[in-house]
Amino acid sequence: MTQNTSVFLITGCSSGLGREIVIAALASGFRVIATARKVDTLTGLEEKGAKVLPLDVTSTPEALKEFAAKAIAIYGQIDYLVNNAGFAQGGAIEEHSPKEITDQFNTNFFGLVNTTDAFLPHFRARKAGTLVNISSVASIGGQPGAGIYAASKAAVDAVSDTWAQELAEYGIRSISVQPGNFRTEVLNPTNGRFASNVVDGYALAHGVVSFLSMHLAGKEPGDPVKGAKNIITVVTKEGQLPVRLALGDDAHPKLEKFYHERLGELEATRELSTGTSFA
Template identity: 55%
Template sequence: MNAEATVVLITGCSTGLGRELALTALAKGLRVIATARRPETLEALKEKGAKTLQLDVTASPDKLNAFATEAISVFGQVDTLINNAGFLQGGAVEENTPEENLAQFDTNFFGVVNVTSAFLPHFRERRQGTIVNISSQASGLCAPGAGIYCASKAAVEAISDTWARELAGFSIRAISIQLGAFRTSVAESGNLKIAARRIESDVYRGAHDWVVGFNARAGKERGDTRIAAERLVDLVACDPKRALPMRLALGDDAYETMTSFHTKQLEDLEAWKAVTTGTDVV
């Protein structure tokens, strides 16, 4: 292992994209710290050369700070942090309980904020570091049946954009990845949670059908996870001085989704310009 190689820490490596990112980074000669809530799921990555640590991204800030200290001590540094851990809360927004909503944001959003905050003193001291936040095309889809998930990913993108601006003076990069549908475990039962209550209504049938369809498509998604991991590692970890966009759609479907989303936004801005503008004090 090259002692000078970039150190990449990845959350949520037990399955799916996180696991593939770890394998890809190792294959490229990078030093990898793979994490998961259940460290026993990381044995195969350890055998490939990754260092493995237990991490629950919803832990308290004190525990996350202690984790960051432990992780940094493994190689003496962390260069790239990939916030990948997350799950999908399914169901119409009204069906999701306050507890389910909070659990979704605790993992998908506050987990990202708190884990990143634990590493920021290290990045600032070294005046370098890369923060990669795995978001989703869901932020633009706003799909009935996944509203709370979509909202959590939109929040990730907003905070990531802010970090890109706030931290640029420390030479710290931040980027969110608007991931398309790749063949990962996100649609399987462990990562797809269904609302505890169900409201029987023809109006919500589309939301219910979306959840069923999302689960049925598990393992049949368009995207190749290995290609996504290859593109992502090359982009964020192989050249620490490379300029990054604040957001990157990754996947053919993600490109289509985000193009449609932004085109519609621009069309609405122009269509309603007369209502929008002319509000300044005169």
């Protein structure tokens, strides 16, 4: 296969969707830099041709700038930054401690923003680059039992949408990918993080957490191999990207239903939503 000169840098590649995105990018002929907090988890990807680097996205902005310089030096460029690193926090919102909420946002949101900021000078100087921000279908419409996780991903959607507008003058594109349930390790009970302060009741939230971790884990409908291939296909097309990509046979109809319902609400409340300007 003829190698594509473009370079992907992907965060959170030790397992799951991040790992499959690396493999899909390599299979499409791209050069890839795979990262994870523990670099020894990336040995198999290195054997497939990826360069590997350790990265903790919760590092200080100064450390992330040093990392960016080291990563750029490998091939002299980065063309696609895939912000995939993250984890899911379970529990009703009230059950979370301030530290648990902060930890969730430090990885899923602030880590993503700070890592991107470390690479933006490179992208702006080249007047090119693509940001691929891995969000979740949970970011839309709320997610009982995972509200803090959903909030962190909704924040990812917001900055990704804004980057698509702010960075257009530099030729930089941004897309938020909203996967449904893919068969990865994210729902495995041994990998999950759960709120420490359990409150009696919350039947809906606790029921969702139990279903996801005890019944859906290992039986998710989404094939991460297929999902990763679709991500690579969409983000490497030339021209304007969609602002959002619903990913999964469960994600697309859920989001379609949500937007139809919101449009119906807008129409139903039109009279009271409007007419509020000074006469």
